[in-house]
Amino acid sequence: MEKKDIDWGALSFAYLHTDYSYVSNYQDGAWDEGGLTPDHTIVMSECAGLLHYCQEVFEGLKAYTAKDGRIVCFRPAMNAQRMYDSAQRLCMPPFPVERFVDAVRQVIAANAAWVPPFGSGAALYIRPFMIATGDVIGVKPALEYQFRILVTPVGPYYKGGVKPVALKVSEYDRAAPRGTGNIKAGLNYAMSLYPSVEAHAEGYADNMFLDSQTRTYVEESGGANFLFVDKDGTLVVPQSLTDSILPSITRRSLVTVAAEMLGMKVEERPVRFDEIDAFAECGMCGTAAVISPVGKVVDTEGVEHVFASGMEHVGPVMEKLRATLTGIQTGEIEGPAGWVVEVA
């Protein structure tokens, strides 16, 4: 199969449409058989539930070429299960887990020419999503839905090497206690844009959000979970008392890597903002960057909290975790069984 003629390393994180998307529609209480389509547009009723009451959930994962030339993706059944859970929370008919994984395989195989080669640092980003297409005017769940997967090649997250970033503690809240912070839905992002634009305008890479009930505990950033390393080398992972942190697959995988492969001590517990000065390293984790090291956090009083690893270098534990997980993903390091799934 001939690869597309693209300067893979120069790609950014932007939409570039490929040959096929995957689509399945839900009508009369059932999902149709679904399939690939070369049409990258959606035509729907102006009264669709998506457009008025935001019934939308999504996922994000990557496919890439492993060292041995296989096209693989990382733990797609975890994304399938999370989207299943997200859909249930928004009264949408969940798309079956096995069908989700099969659809991911089909759409990657059909776009194999768009999967960047090994070593380019680029990947094929896969965006499954589900929307309410049925008409609703009174507030209630729609009766018709569409499940869709678009794929687009994306460049390396870090172009000139990994550099620590600065964050600010947001004055705004990301998720209400017992709200929807633990599901992957567009609605959680709509109201995060204002604080995110503000943080960028002030020169910060992202926000650190605290728990909205007490503003005492660290929750997460706009689209990534936090990890800390204490002075004894223990990995400390924030837990939410009100279930308002999104269950990141990268974070859960890193916890397994730390405990089972690197022999590290791991604590998953609520983390108070006022203890962060005691930590040596901090990072944000998610599919996009695996780990983005954080050098400092500026609180709402303007006080700077600089981690021991500082703004110049990635801390050794974050570096080790990142190298191990990316090594597993590309097939250079043997990871737990079933994590790397061959798709084409």
Ligand SMILES: *Cc1c(COP(=O)(O)O)cnc(C)c1O
């Ligand atoms: C997607 C997402 C993450 C990261 O999850 P991964 O499965 O690791 O990519 C973290 N926080 C939020 C709010 C997210 O939407």
